[in-house]
Amino acid sequence: MDPGWLDVAVAEARAGLAEGGIPIGAALLGPDGEVLGRGHNRRVQDDDPTVHGETDAFRRAGRLRDYRATTMVTTLSPCWYCSGLIRQFGIGSVLVGEARTFHGGHDWLAEHGVRVRVLDDERCVQLMTAFVAEHPALWNEDIGVAE
């Protein structure tokens, strides 16, 4: 897992922010880092609570028969929903941009045999820190925290 693989997810997060959305991006990569699917959170843009960065990237990769050699790259530690996706479909590896602003299910994934690498990428931290400070209710909605 090359840390440089994170760049495509960061670009997706920034694209989401520019659209007025929650700045979380992801990509599903093949064994050599080739992009199979890339996407970002679209809760705001599509008014759809199911479209997290990881699920968007997974959808855009289309129907595949074997995910073991793929890597899910995401700017933020995957929530339980996205961690469940990774486990169910047997995605082999996960590269996480940062887990400082939100700690999801990446430890659980590692316990269940997924190769996990967590970076502490300042671009990812900055995107989420600024967004959560500005839109706390929207962020809580996205992770199911009731008020």
Add this chain to the structure above:
Amino acid sequence: MDPGWLDVAVAEARAGLAEGGIPIGAALLGPDGEVLGRGHNRRVQDDDPTVHGETDAFRRAGRLRDYRATTMVTTLSPCWYCSGLIRQFGIGSVLVGEARTFHGGHDWLAEHGVRVRVLDDERCVQLMTAFVAEHPALWNEDIGVAE
């Protein structure tokens, strides 16, 4: 959780089967059993690997701010992807039609405070038993079992 609440999920599963899809249906219900969203697996119909019964029902319920008083009704034990959805968004209860043909994450949900009731509904068992016997590769694809 009234076992009768399962009927809407069974109707969705049958609708999916009639469309040529995988016969798993679900509904997100409010406190009195009112339907907030209902849907079914659409992997085949939409060529979309992210649309499980539960995620379809959740999407069709739209954006909600608090899921604690809702119940996810599903014809089949929820896979890790759908179990993760239920946990992340704090859906309070899950009514499962059957867990005989597939055992997903419902025990894990119960451990984490979700109220879980598992039925052994013959309609649900029959739908899945027949489908899996006829389309084993498609079923394996839907739950991420590589061949």
